Amino acid sequence: xxxxxxxxxxxxxxxxxxxxxxxxxxxxxxxxxxxxxxxxxxxxxxxxxxxxxxxxxxxxxxxxxxxxxxxxxxxxxxxxxxxxxxxxxxxxxxxxxxxxxxxxxxxxxxxxxxxxxxxxxxxxxxxxxxxxxxxxxxxxxxxxxxxxxxxxxxxxxxxxxxxxxxxxxxxxxxxxxxxxxxxxxxxxxxxxxxxxxxxxxxxxxxxxxxxxxxxxxxxxxxxxxxxxxxxxxxxxxxxxxxxxxxxxxxxxxxxxxxxxxxxxxxxxxxxxxxxxxxxxxxxxxxxxxxxxxxxxxxxxxxxxxxxxxxxxxxxxxxxxxxxxxxxxxxxxxxxxxxxxxxxxxxxxxxxxxxxxxxxxxxxxxxxxxxxxxxxxxxxxxxxxxxxxxxxxxxxxxxxxxxxxxxxxxxxxxxxxxxxxxxxxxxxxxxxxxxxxxxxxxxxxxxxxxxxxxxxxxxxxxxxxxxxxxxxxxxxxxxxxxxxxxxxxxxxxxxxxxxxxxxxxxxxxxxxxxxxxxxxxxxxxxxxxxxxxxxxxxxxxxxxxxxxxxxxxxxxxxxxxxxxxxxxxxxxxxxxxxxxxxxxxxxxxxxxxxxxxxxxxxx
Numbered sequence: 001x002x003x004x005x006x007x008x009x010x011x012x013x014x015x016x017x018x019x020x021x022x023x024x025x026x027x028x029x030x031x032x033x034x035x036x037x038x039x040x041x042x043x044x045x046x047x048x049x050x051x052x053x054x055x056x057x058x059x060x061x062x063x064x065x066x067x068x069x070x071x072x073x074x075x076x077x078x079x080x081x082x083x084x085x086x087x088x089x090x091x092x093x094x095x096x097x098x099x100x101x102x103x104x105x106x107x108x109x110x111x112x113x114x115x116x117x118x119x120x121x122x123x124x125x126x127x128x129x130x131x132x133x134x135x136x137x138x139x140x141x142x143x144x145x146x147x148x149x150x151x152x153x154x155x156x157x158x159x160x161x162x163x164x165x166x167x168x169x170x171x172x173x174x175x176x177x178x179x180x181x182x183x184x185x186x187x188x189x190x191x192x193x194x195x196x197x198x199x200x201x202x203x204x205x206x207x208x209x210x211x212x213x214x215x216x217x218x219x220x221x222x223x224x225x226x227x228x229x230x231x232x233x234x235x236x237x238x239x240x241x242x243x244x245x246x247x248x249x250x251x252x253x254x255x256x257x258x259x260x261x262x263x264x265x266x267x268x269x270x271x272x273x274x275x276x277x278x279x280x281x282x283x284x285x286x287x288x289x290x291x292x293x294x295x296x297x298x299x300x301x302x303x304x305x306x307x308x309x310x311x312x313x314x315x316x317x318x319x320x321x322x323x324x325x326x327x328x329x330x331x332x333x334x335x336x337x338x339x340x341x342x343x344x345x346x347x348x349x350x351x352x353x354x355x356x357x358x359x360x361x362x363x364x365x366x367x368x369x370x371x372x373x374x375x376x377x378x379x380x381x382x383x384x385x386x387x388x389x390x391x392x393x394x395x396x397x398x399x400x401x402x403x404x405x406x407x408x409x410x411x412x413x414x415x416x417x418x419x420x421x422x423x424x425x426x427x428x429x430x431x432x433x434x435x436x437x438x439x440x441x442x443x444x445x446x447x448x449x450x451x452x453x454x455x456x457x458x459x460x461x462x463x464x465x466x467x468x469x470x471x472x473x474x475x476x477x478x479x480x481x482x483x484x485x486x487x488x489x490x491x492x493x494x495x496x497x498x499x500x501x502x503x504x505x506x507x508x509x510x511x512x513x514x515x516x517x518x519x520x521x522x523x524x525x526x527x528x529x530x531x532x533x534x535x536x537x538x539x540x541x542x543x544x545x546x547x548x549x550x551x552x553x554x555x556x557x558x559x560x561x562x563x564x565x566x567x568x569x570x571x572x573x574x575x576x577x578x579x580x581x582x583x584x585x586x587x588x589x590x591x592x593x594x595x596x597x598x599x600x601x602x
Contacts, residue, residue: 008334011341015104015146018344022103031099035092035151042085043158049078050166050311058304093151101143108135108340111347119419120350127346133223134343142340145333149326160319164190167312170305189313192291197320200280204327208273211266211328215335218262225255273328280321288313358424360415365428369394370416370513370545375425376566377411383423384408387562395512395543398535400519400557403549404564412563413439413517413547436511440518442498444490450483453504462508470507474500474530499527506534514539516546520556532556 019028052074059067112118112131121128171189185191232239232248239248288310295301301309323330358378365371372391376383384405393399403409414420415427417437429435444452450459453467468480476497490498506514514535520528535544546557 008337011337014341014344015142015337018107019100019103022107024099024103027099028096028103031092031096035089035096036154038085038089038092039151039155039158042082042089043155043162045078045082045085046159046315047162047166049075049082050163050308050315052078053307053311054302054304056304057307058302061303089151093147096151097144097147100147101140104143104340105135105139108139108344108347111344114347116419117347117350119414121347127343129220130223130227131343133219133226134339137223138219138336138340138343142333142336145329145336149329149333152326153322156319156322159315163312163315163319167193167309167316170309170312189288189291189309190316193288193313193317193320196280196284196287197317200276200321201323204273204276204323207276208269208327208331210269211273211331212334214262214266214269215332216338218259218266219335219339221255221259221262225252225259228252228255270328277325277327281325284314284317284321287317359421360423361426362418362421363426363428365430368430368434368512369428370430370543371426371428373426373428375412375415375423375427377408377415377420377423379408379411379422382408383566384412384563385566387564391561393543393545393559396541397543397545397559398557399543399545399559399561400552401545401547401561401563402551403547404562406549408563409517409547409549413437413515416515416545416547430513434512436506436509436514438502438514438516438518442495442502444493444498444501446486446488446490448484448486449479449489452489452501453483454508455505457509466508470504473507473534474503475526476500476504496524496527499523500530503527503530503534507538510539510542512542514542514544516544517548519546519548519550519552520554521550521552522548 019025022028052071055067056071056075058064059071112121112135121131167189168187171187172184228251232252239245289306291313292301292306292309296303296306318325360375360377370391370393372386372388372393374385374389375391376385382405384403386401401409401412403412411420411422415423416429418427418429443455445455448459450462450464450467453459453470454462459467464483467483468477471477471480479493489501493501520531523531535542544557547563
């Protein structure tokens with residue numbers, strides 16, 4: 001129990017820190033001050049309304065029509081002020097919810113999109129599954145629950161403070177009669193409200209505690225089902241061509257079954273909790289009247305005073321029962337907070353070592369070259385090394401690294417990108433701004449075509465004439481009129497066009513270093529001609545480093561290095577299955593690389 005509380009405090013502090021350190025802190029403070037002011041004013045008006053009960057109901061009891069009309073008009077004045085305050089509180093609460101979601105989501109996106117983390121998140125275990133769900137849906141839900149529960153707790157606490165004193169004073173008029181004896185208990189109604197509410201809170205906690213764990217599992221299963229459906233939609237062609245509809249239907253049925261099973265447990269737990277919360281709600285309607293009845297029937301309380309006691313009792317016990325009424329929401333908030341904050345913590349700590357095995361050392365080469373010193377890469381219990389212990393590659397070189405193991409080229413390619421630390425040796429790399437990686441499967445982002453052409457650079461820095469010329473050079477001239485059309489280009493154009501679009505990027509970005517996973521022998525005749533003309537004419541001073549499991553018959557490369565098997569390290573290296581997706585974006589999460597051939601993003 002102590003560990004759970006400590007974990008809750010740590011996660012809540014991280015949540016508050018994420019909001020407090022955001023750029024919207026001044027707005028958040030202003031909104032908070034505004035809603036606190038409104039809630040205090042509302043509490044004050046509710047005390048005034050409670051005092052109004054006595055003369056109004058006494059006027060009814062004595063059939064004093066003029067007093068009845070007078071206090072009825074007073075009520076409309078009080079109600080008008082409360083109405084304005086209620087509207088203001090609703091607007092402020094919704095603005096706090098909106099802004100909290102904005103700041104929290106932006107914080108998560110900033111952590112998620114930090115360099116290399118899109119890929120490294122795949123090594124974080126279950127926490128790396130469905131990150132889009134946590135950033136979008138869970139962040140929204142956490143912001144809504146936090147604002148609602150936080151405002152409700154503050155308002156209940158303030159009403160409790162305001163009405164405990166009122167109820168204590170009114171309790172002096174409650175005289176109890178037992179036989180011939182009459183006596184009063186100081187704060188009698190306060191103690192009754194306290195016992196009534198605390199009993200309900202304790203029973204609610206005991207009955208509803210399982211909802212927290214069920215809530216965490218529920219969100220995870222819902223995310224799995226959603227992700228499975230996205231995979232089916234994104235891979236529709238492959239499924240239909242292979243007549244795999246029946247298999248995909250069974251997989252979706254299995255995922256749905258897991259959701260239904262956890263939802264069934266959730267429904268049963270919620271029903272058990274409802275016995276408590278709803279039961280206390282119904283009993284609460286008559287409890288204050290029953291508790292104060294002896295004094296009223298004994299003649300020590302008038303009807304108006306009885307209604308004042310009942311109103312104050314309801315305010316106190318409702319404030320004390322806040323936990324009872326909101327336990328299911330609190331359990332939901334606790335589960336959502338855990339999902340969001342554990343995800344954020346995983347993002348923040350991704351760079352920290354997770355295994356005791358050797359790790360590749362990275363450094364920047366002062367002259368802007370690429371140096372590989374005793375480099376070895378580990379994957380699934382195996383190790384491969386370069387047959388040259390010390391390798392130096394300079395701009396203008398054309399180097400082919402042939403993977404003789406048949407399975408390690410993806411790991412080495414990722415290691416050159418700084419995404420695969422498992423292994424040994426040292427890699428001194430040129431500045432990242434001068435490097436372009438070309439994985440076997442090109443990445444074409446959604447959005448405008450001009451943004452896809454210049455990705456990841458700002459398209460505003462390129463004139464239309466330059467873009468059009470590059471497209472015509474690589475055989476995409478027919479798309480020149482679509483520069484500003486926004487589309488899912490990765491779905492609209494063919495694989496051949498994706499390759500050509502990547503060649504256009506070479507022309508536009510002019511990198512000093514080009515890393516590829518595909519030898520020029522893997523390109524068709526037209527693509528090969530385009531690529532070699534760009535390298536030889538436009539990027540003659542740039543280096544080309546290809547990591548592939550295929551040899552070449554071309555004289556394009558001036559140097560060949562081999563990647564060969566060697567004895568695995570001891571202890572066995574970190575397991576790295578499914579670390580790096582071929583295209584690390586939500587639309588392509590289904591297209592995972594082979595376990596032995598991870599690839600970085602473009």
